[in-house]
Every structure is written in C-alpha cells, then in structure tokens.
Amino acid sequence: KSSPDAAPQRLPFSTVTSEDLDFFRKLLPGRAITDQDVVESSNVDWLKSVRGSSEVLLRPQTTDEVSQILRYCNGRNLAVNPQGGNTGLVGGSVPVYDEIILSTSLMNNIMNFDNISGILTCQAGCVLENLSLYLEDRDYIMPLDLGAKGSCQIGGNVATNAGGLRLLRYGSLHGTVLGLEVVLADGRVLDCLATLRKDNTGYDLKQLFIGSEGTLGVITAVSILCPRKPKSVNVVFLGCETFEQLLKTFQLCRGMLGEILSAYEFLDSECMKLLNTHLKLPNPISECPFYIVIETSGSDSSHDSQKLHNFLEEAMTATLVTDGTVATEDSKIKALWSMRERITEALTHDGFVYKYDISLPVERIYQLVTDMREHLRGRAKRVVGYGHVGDGNLHLNITSPAKDPALLAAIEPFVYEWTSRFQGSISAEHGLGLKKRNYIYYSKPSQAVALMGGLKAMLDPNGILNPYKTLPDKLK
Numbered sequence: 001k002s003s004p005d006a007a008p009q010r011l012p013f014s015t016v017t018s019e020d021l022d023f024f025r026k027l028l029p030g031r032a033i034t035d036q037d038v039v040e041s042s043n044v045d046w047l048k049s050v051r052g053s054s055e056v057l058l059r060p061q062t063t064d065e066v067s068q069i070l071r072y073c074n075g076r077n078l079a080v081n082p083q084g085g086n087t088g089l090v091g092g093s094v095p096v097y098d099e100i101i102l103s104t105s106l107m108n109n110i111m112n113f114d115n116i117s118g119i120l121t122c123q124a125g126c127v128l129e130n131l132s133l134y135l136e137d138r139d140y141i142m143p144l145d146l147g148a149k150g151s152c153q154i155g156g157n158v159a160t161n162a163g164g165l166r167l168l169r170y171g172s173l174h175g176t177v178l179g180l181e182v183v184l185a186d187g188r189v190l191d192c193l194a195t196l197r198k199d200n201t202g203y204d205l206k207q208l209f210i211g212s213e214g215t216l217g218v219i220t221a222v223s224i225l226c227p228r229k230p231k232s233v234n235v236v237f238l239g240c241e242t243f244e245q246l247l248k249t250f251q252l253c254r255g256m257l258g259e260i261l262s263a264y265e266f267l268d269s270e271c272m273k274l275l276n277t278h279l280k281l282p283n284p285i286s287e288c289p290f291y292i293v294i295e296t297s298g299s300d301s302s303h304d305s306q307k308l309h310n311f312l313e314e315a316m317t318a319t320l321v322t323d324g325t326v327a328t329e330d331s332k333i334k335a336l337w338s339m340r341e342r343i344t345e346a347l348t349h350d351g352f353v354y355k356y357d358i359s360l361p362v363e364r365i366y367q368l369v370t371d372m373r374e375h376l377r378g379r380a381k382r383v384v385g386y387g388h389v390g391d392g393n394l395h396l397n398i399t400s401p402a403k404d405p406a407l408l409a410a411i412e413p414f415v416y417e418w419t420s421r422f423q424g425s426i427s428a429e430h431g432l433g434l435k436k437r438n439y440i441y442y443s444k445p446s447q448a449v450a451l452m453g454g455l456k457a458m459l460d461p462n463g464i465l466n467p468y469k470t471l472p473d474k475l476k
C-alpha cells in the first residue's frame, strides 16, 4: 500500500470514523467524497509513480470551510494532504497512506483584477491556463507559464514555487506574489493577502509558504503582479552542434536581444527522438545534437524583428547555429513551443521515468547528462537532457522499460553527489515532496534543515499537514 519511494512507517494519526464523515458531510454537502472511483484519481500522482490509499476527498469552496476542516482534523489528529491540480512531479500531491485529501479544485473564483497596477487576486484553485485566458482579454499575462498549465492551479504553483518558462524574464514567485491567504494547521486564517508592491512591516511571512509544499498551511488565496501582454512575440527554433556553442549563443543572445529576451530553453537530440516517436511531432529543422527555443517579447514588432534579425545573422556568421526557423504568428509559435513543453508528456510514453530537476552553474548543466550516460553505460533505455538554460536548470530524465531497482541504485546517490560537488541544487523547481525529501542535505546545511523542522513544529505541532513530505525522516 505504501509508496514505492521508501516512505517511513505510518505515523500514529487517527483513522477516519463514521462520526468524522458525518461532520464532513454536514460541512460540505455533496462535497465530502467517499466514492472510491472518484477518490482513486486523487490517490495517484500525474506520473503514476506514487499511490496513496485515502478514502476521503474533501472539496471546500471557501476559506471558512478550509478553516473548519483543519480545526476539526487538528483536534482529531487526522492527517491532511492538500491537493491542487495534482501535476506535481515529486510525489507531494498525493497521500502516502490514508491522509484525507483536501482539494482546492472548487475554490476557483477570481476575486479582483486591478487594470492599472496589473494585480490579480484569486482563490487558490484557479487553473493557471484559465487565469492566463482571463488576463489576455484584459491585455495582461500571468508572470509564469508551464507545460502543466491546463491542470495545475495557482495555489499549487505557489506551494511548489513553480519556475517554468517565463522565469528568465519575470523572476520567481518570491518576487511576483504580493500576498497570500493561508489557513494554518489549527484552522487559524492568516490574512497576508496584501496587494502592495512595497511593504517592509516586519517579517515577510508569505515567503515561508511559497515552496512549502503544503506542509506549513493551506494556501486559499493569492495576489500576484501580472505583466502587460507583449505586443510583439517571436519564437525561434535553432539547432547547434555542441553544448558549448549553445552557451555561446546564449551569451550572444543576451547581449543582442537584451530586454526583449523572454525565454532561452534547450533540448537534446534524444528529446527530439521522443517527440518524433511518441507524439509524432516532426522536427521543424534539420537534425542536430542540440536545439534551442528562444522567445522575444516586446512592444514594437519592427524594432524586435530588427534585433532578432541582427542576432540571427551574427549567430549564423559565427557558425554558432547550423539551422533554424522563426515564428511570428500564433499557431506556429504554439507549434514550436510544444517541442519544448511536451517533452515531459513524451517521456511518460517511453517507459518508467527517473526524473531529476537540477540547478547548476550554467556551464556545467549538460556535463551531468554526458557523465550520467557514461556512468550507466547502456543500462538505461535513454538518458535525456532539456531545460531552462537561462536559469541554469537541467531536467535530467532516465527511462527504462520498467521500474528497475538496480538502475535506480546506479543513478542515486551518484546524481546527488555530482550535483553537490558543483554546489548545485538537487531540486531547482519541482520541490522535494515524498521522493526527494531525504536528499535535502545534499543542498542545505543541517542547521538550515533543523530550523525548517522548528518552523514546521511551531506552525503544525501535530504534524497533520502533508506528513512524510519535504522534510527528511530524520533531522541531523
């Protein structure tokens, strides 16, 4: 029943009784779900790699309902698993044992949008893509975008501190989130839903919950600063022979495109094979060892095209890139972006996937892929690399026909030791969840982890919120 990822023993939480169900059904008429066919999909993660055995799925609509649920669960010592769109990739979004699943899916109201400041305030369960569509009608965009946008929710994005495709331009959620409303484990509502860009009155508590993966509180509402919709967007898909050339192209591009550069992403030829084979997406250019997706966003199309033209000419003349194509209209832009956005999906068709999300000094990121290939010497089906070059973030994925403990033992701790040697982070943007919690010490000193444990104990003394996740089983 327990997770394959070596979850610790079930902690001594209570189990749900018929009296508990009576309470939930009265509080949430028709929204306290025990039908196992419905609960099942919330017990399994997006990758289908982790499965819990919860029998209860709660769907509150208001902050007050979340507060009442948590107050009750805290009093009864019932464990709770907050869940957004369930697209998380580290096993944090589903229960490990029988934790009650608290889904924010019905908390999907937009509360306010200020057309002058660009500040959006909404409930945590709003789906990212719906927010993007809402804003586009008003000439704004969300400051983040990711391949899971059709399902992930803004509360889940904040809880995982999701990075994604626009971080290079608009920065992380630690900068764009202006306020949060959070329900604490004992049901207290922490109203830090400010809409101010500047506010230095004491500690900035909302930052604690950004990236806390549901272990410190349930985020119920978010206010976020949104940029204006760019008037001109171009996407370029380029091919190059070596990773060194790809980095030189990045340097050139930063210098020549400057303020209009909004994304610089890469994929290797193994990713291209996955896209061709599993999703039938054809390569838009000739075959190359590396591919680059560059996006520019600006306010003057002739100015942007001129800059882009000059950059491409220079990159070709310096033989940094060997082939390429440019898109200015929407459908082609989407088609080129899907070559990058749909790799995660293509991987799931290739077999069992071991996923690593590593941050490193940018000049090192591909060396990990080549070293891993060498280290595994044909034991894996495929070792692929892609990611956010602009942020020094590599997605290293290793596939095998089926789950393979011997292969896993060859990958870990090798991958973590390698990352630690170069002062990297073992989780750049996906978080730790269930799967990576015990590797935290490769990236954080024991004093920092002990302080995290202290914060958890203060905010959630009974440990009911998302147990077995984020923090290691043993504090050093």
Ligand code: FAD
Pocket (backbone or CB within 6 Å): 046, 081, 082, 083, 084, 085, 086, 087, 088, 089, 092, 093, 094, 104, 124, 145, 146, 147, 148, 151, 152, 153, 154, 155, 156, 157, 158, 159, 160, 161, 162, 163, 164, 165, 213, 214, 215, 217, 218, 219, 220, 344, 345, 429, 430, 433, 466, 469
């Ligand atoms: P869930 O998966 O439901 O939950 C994730 C974690 O947050 C869990 O620990 C959960 O307990 C907690 N949580 C959820 N909602 C709340 C809440 N309201 N309050 C407190 N805790 C909560 N990530 C990136 O950073 N960049 C990417 O580019 C990226 N691309 C992706 C592409 C694909 C195809 C997929 C499937 C995933 C991708 N991800 C990416 C992973 C990313 O973490 C999630 O997609 C997203 O941020 C999680 O949102 P969610 O609503 O699905 O949360």
